[in-house]
Amino acid sequence: MERVKARSLVLAATAFSLFAVVAQVQAQAQAQAQAQAQDAGAPILLERQGSFSVGGADVSDEGGATQSCDHGYVEYQIPADARALPLFFWHSSSTFVWQNRWDMGEGFQSLFLRRGYPVMLWDGPRVGRANWGCDSQTYNAMAGRDQQNFTSWRFGPAWMEWFDGVQFPTHNRSAFDQAMRARYDEFDRLENIRLEAAAAVEAFGIIGPSIVVTSSAGGMRALLAAAHDGQIAAIVAYENPGFLFPPGEGPGTADSPFGPMQVSEEEFARLLTIPMQFVWGDNIEASPVWSAKLEECRQFVALINARGGKAEIVMLEDEGLTGNTHMPFADLNNREVAALLDDFLARHGLDGR
Amino acid sequence: MERVKARSLVLAATAFSLFAVVAQVQAQAQAQAQAQAQDAGAPILLERQGSFSVGGADVSDEGGATQSCDHGYVEYQIPADARALPLFFWHSSSTFVWQNRWDMGEGFQSLFLRRGYPVMLWDGPRVGRANWGCDSQTYNAMAGRDQQNFTSWRFGPAWMEWFDGVQFPTHNRSAFDQAMRARYDEFDRLENIRLEAAAAVEAFGIIGPSIVVTSSAGGMRALLAAAHDGQIAAIVAYENPGFLFPPGEGPGTADSPFGPMQVSEEEFARLLTIPMQFVWGDNIEASPVWSAKLEECRQFVALINARGGKAEIVMLEDEGLTGNTHMPFADLNNREVAALLDDFLARHGLDGR
Numbered sequence: 054m055e056r057v058k059a060r061s062l063v064l065a066a067t068a069f070s071l072f073a074v075v076a077q078v079q080a081q082a083q084a085q086a087q088a089q090a091q092d093a094g095a096p097i098l099l100e101r102q103g104s105f106s107v108g109g110a111d112v113s114d115e116g117g118a119t120q121s122c123d124h125g126y127v128e129y130q131i132p133a134d135a136r137a138l139p140l141f142f143w144h145s146s147s148t149f150v151w152q153n154r155w156d157m158g159e160g161f162q163s164l165f166l167r168r169g170y171p172v173m174l175w176d177g178p179r180v181g182r183a184n185w186g187c188d189s190q191t192y193n194a195m196a197g198r199d200q201q202n203f204t205s206w207r208f209g210p211a212w213m214e215w216f217d218g219v220q221f222p223t224h225n226r227s228a229f230d231q232a233m234r235a236r237y238d239e240f241d242r243l244e245n246i247r248l249e250a251a252a253a254v255e256a257f258g259i260i261g262p263s264i265v266v267t268s269s270a271g272g273m274r275a276l277l278a279a280a281h282d283g284q285i286a287a288i289v290a291y292e293n294p295g296f297l298f299p300p301g302e303g304p305g306t307a308d309s310p311f312g313p314m315q316v317s318e319e320e321f322a323r324l325l326t327i328p329m330q331f332v333w334g335d336n337i338e339a340s341p342v343w344s345a346k347l348e349e350c351r352q353f354v355a356l357i358n359a360r361g362g363k364a365e366i367v368m369l370e371d372e373g374l375t376g377n378t379h380m381p382f383a384d385l386n387n388r389e390v391a392a393l394l395d396d397f398l399a400r401h402g403l404d405g406r
Numbered sequence: 407m408e409r410v411k412a413r414s415l416v417l418a419a420t421a422f423s424l425f426a427v428v429a430q431v432q433a434q435a436q437a438q439a440q441a442q443a444q445d446a447g448a449p450i451l452l453e454r455q456g457s458f459s460v461g462g463a464d465v466s467d468e469g470g471a472t473q474s475c476d477h478g479y480v481e482y483q484i485p486a487d488a489r490a491l492p493l494f495f496w497h498s499s500s501t502f503v504w505q506n507r508w509d510m511g512e513g514f515q516s517l518f519l520r521r522g523y524p525v526m527l528w529d530g531p532r533v534g535r536a537n538w539g540c541d542s543q544t545y546n547a548m549a550g551r552d553q554q555n556f557t558s559w560r561f562g563p564a565w566m567e568w569f570d571g572v573q574f575p576t577h578n579r580s581a582f583d584q585a586m587r588a589r590y591d592e593f594d595r596l597e598n599i600r601l602e603a604a605a606a607v608e609a610f611g612i613i614g615p616s617i618v619v620t621s622s623a624g625g626m627r628a629l630l631a632a633a634h635d636g637q638i639a640a641i642v643a644y645e646n647p648g649f650l651f652p653p654g655e656g657p658g659t660a661d662s663p664f665g666p667m668q669v670s671e672e673e674f675a676r677l678l679t680i681p682m683q684f685v686w687g688d689n690i691e692a693s694p695v696w697s698a699k700l701e702e703c704r705q706f707v708a709l710i711n712a713r714g715g716k717a718e719i720v721m722l723e724d725e726g727l728t729g730n731t732h733m734p735f736a737d738l739n740n741r742e743v744a745a746l747l748d749d750f751l752a753r754h755g756l757d758g759r
Binding site for chain 1: 449450451452453454455456457458459462464465466467471472473474475477479481485486500501502505506510512513515516529534535536537538539540541542543544545546547548549550551552553583584586587588589590591
């Protein structure tokens with residue numbers, strides 16, 4: 054039996070301006086001093102911004118009445134003196150995680166705008182601001198999702214037991230409340246995954262070649278899009294659980310929404326043409342689920358490279374970054390994580406203007 | 407019987423960059439030359455941006471497992487040298503309509519950032535990026551929604567029959583496709599309306615005093631929030647169908663999600679303390695539904711002013727603006743609509759830094 058309990062945001066009682074909310078969330082953060090120094094930079098110079106829908110279909114009845122539906126939604130920002138290739142951010146929980154650091158400092162959206170990259174935030178079909186789908190959907194609230202997020206996102210091994218040195222402001226109740234609410238409905242079914250990948254392919258047809266940066270289950274969707282289209286210039290996937298294999302390769306299990314999925318030889322061959330980086334945070338060994346997914350990642354990367362592709366794995370711990378969660382780009386040390394993305398983009402010549 | 411038909415976005419075949427998509431949508435627009443001249447201004451100077459959740463509750467089971475839910479989502483942008491009061495944009499269809507003009511020129515989000523206002527885009531609880539609700543929800547696709555939007559938004563009196571001189575790029579197929587997709591799920595039930603208003607009250611507790619700018623059914627939600635809290639500095643409501651009346655006043659019909667709703671004398675009295683403007687587009691007389699709603703608006707404004715409040719009605723046609731739809735802020739002449747908002751803000755001293 055479930056009950057609903059009203060809970061005021063802790064912030065509300067004490068903070069009376071937006072600057073105050075940011076300051077209050079930051080107040081207890083470990084990286085506060087450093088973050089404030091870095092955030093207090095020059096303004097972002099924004100050439101233009103807006104949003105558009107892409108892809109989609111419609112339902113109609115025999116009288117010709119219609120509903121436009123199943124499109125995805127792109128929120129775009131283009132900085133002044135922009136670089137040529139945009140970063141297309143593909144979440145698996147909420148755009149919140151690209152917009153903010155856990156302590157409400159700047160997320161990758163702003164950090165990479167400051168670097169001159171056009172930035173796109175993507176809600177795929179049936180997700181968030183694109184939930185005007187062509188099919189019926191039922192959403193059910195479910196007690197236990199907070200606890201599931203806590204361990205899946207590797208804040209700690211069990212609910213409210215934090216990993217030592219985790220890159221989250223663990224004593225900041227407001228930041229934790231924000232994290233638990235950084236989620237909206239997504240239907241992890243194979244049909245929806247294919248739909249999202251197909252809509253993204255249409256997005257790249259409009260946007261042009263793009264660097265796709267993914268979180269969690271966004272990764273397999275991006276791989277599927279790349280397997281069907283040549284407009285993806287590169288993929289950087291943070292903690293992607295789902296990989297594509299051609300017939301006879303991989304774990305050989307049935308297609309699953311969290312991977313693996315089987316693709317044709319022709320589709321797999323497209324993945325050999327672009328640089329791909331798979332980034333993993335800390336404490337993987339404490340999670341049987343993520344340990345198994347990392348193993349699949351190694352299998353995938355080995356196969357890609359054996360066939361002449363350009364895939365690599367980055368274990369953040371090996372780069373000297375410790376305590377990273379499932380969402381390194383939102384972690385307290387996200388500027389160091391961003392610096393590694395800079396390296397990747399420069400190394401592959403993806404940072405030109 | 408409904409069928410799903412894949413339909414490529416017209417844009418996709420011919421446009422290969424984001425600038426191209428914008429240019430292509432603009433290509434046939436009536437206001438093209440003017441718009442391009444005005445859009446080609448200096449970059450927007452953005453001090454910071456991000457998003458946060460506000461309000462909400464949780465569901466839990468007897469074992470203590472939880473899901474955080476029923477919060478709203480605020481996407482905020484703060485320009486350099488910002489004015490004191492933010493504009494809080496409350497849609498009833500999609501944030502798209504605040505972000506873009508129908509021809510993909512700048513929407514109010516960017517226009518008012520350029521003027522120095524902090525800008526907030528609001529997805530209330532259970533809407534868009536805040537659809538992680540505490541209750542179950544079922545969404546059903548339904549043929550006929552495009553046709554309903556066409557007439558409700560007063561593009562014309564009947565499907566694909568445009569009003570003469572309507573402020574929409576009527577021959578631009580891409581712009582029309584974008585408009586039909588500028589929508590996501592919202593549940594217009596009294597329970598949800600109260601929930602959205604309550605979450606907004608919590609948002610103002612964090613943000614501080616705000617100017618609330620609403621579209622359509624967002625209007626009554628904002629009035630409800632103002633009736634419960636003193637942090638709303640002003641309301642500007644574009645084509646609001648729903649009004650609040652104290653006992654014994656108004657049409658005397660039962661509470662309805664599209665208005666009216668009854669409030670206590672004490673709640674109604676709070677509405678007397680803030681300036682309110684109700685803006686209406688063109689061709690109202692061609693729509694029995696909107697004619698009736700305008701009549702209710704007049705009744706509400708008369709009552710507010712009879713009791714010492716500060717409410718006014720702006721008929722855009724009387725200001726020399728013709729052809730405006732249900733969403734004047736997204737119309738081709740949205741810069742002229744914005745200039746009227748400037749006047750209102752200046753007149754009430756709401757534009758200070």
